[in-house]
Amino acid sequence: MTSVKKDFETEKQVFSEHIQKAGLRHTAQRDLILEIFLRTEEHLSSEDLYWLVHKEDSSVGHTTVYRTLKLLTDAGLAREVRFGDGKTYYEHHYNHEHHDHMICTECGKVVEFFSPEIEALQEKVAAEYGFKLTHHSMRILGLCEDCLTREKELNGAASGAQPRVRVKSVVGI
Numbered sequence: 001m002t003s004v005k006k007d008f009e010t011e012k013q014v015f016s017e018h019i020q021k022a023g024l025r026h027t028a029q030r031d032l033i034l035e036i037f038l039r040t041e042e043h044l045s046s047e048d049l050y051w052l053v054h055k056e057d058s059s060v061g062h063t064t065v066y067r068t069l070k071l072l073t074d075a076g077l078a079r080e081v082r083f084g085d086g087k088t089y090y091e092h093h094y095n096h097e098h099h100d101h102m103i104c105t106e107c108g109k110v111v112e113f114f115s116p117e118i119e120a121l122q123e124k125v126a127a128e129y130g131f132k133l134t135h136h137s138m139r140i141l142g143l144c145e146d147c148l149t150r151e152k153e154l155n156g157a158a159s160g161a162q163p164r165v166r167v168k169s170v171v172g173i
């Protein structure tokens with residue numbers, strides 16, 4: 001397997017410009033957080049990212065990670081997503097195609113999908129209500145393929161097994 005080392009030059013440039021505009025200075029910690037965020041193609045909560053960063057530099061605090069994620073979001077590098085568990089997750093936004101999510105309520109797996117039909121329909125429905133759609137987040141909850149299979153197997157096993165009969169003892173009554 002050949003691994004192409006991505007250097008994320010453009011993303012770093014975008015961040016650099018944003019930092020300057022915001023009147024902030026470059027810090028090694030922010031750079032490390034950005035680097036690890038860009039390397040991780042996942043939906044990460046601030047806490048998740050904190051632990052990834054912590055492995056490489058334990059002096060980075062929760063607040064720094066949280067604030068840097070906010071900066072990344074303002075800079076257009078990250079996007080906030082919510083899956084209904086009360087947490088905020090972040091994913092790559094820069095140069096990433098729009099997509100929506102399906103979340104498995106059993107194991108928490110997140111599946112990304114894109115449907116041009118659904119996208120177009122949302123525009124249409126919004127327009128019908130005199131609404132100008134600026135952004136949206138579409139969330140489908142249910143069971144993933146793995147969990148569905150597991151559930152079927154469990155049910156299958158139960159029906160194949162001896163029925164559990166509780167026989168009431170007549171002794172002593």
Ligand SMILES: [Zn+2]
Nearest residue numbers: 099100119138
């Ligand atoms: Zn969408």
Ligand SMILES: [Zn+2]
Nearest residue numbers: 104107144147
């Ligand atoms: Zn699942």
Ligand SMILES: [Zn+2]
Nearest residue numbers: 091099101112
């Ligand atoms: Zn996503």
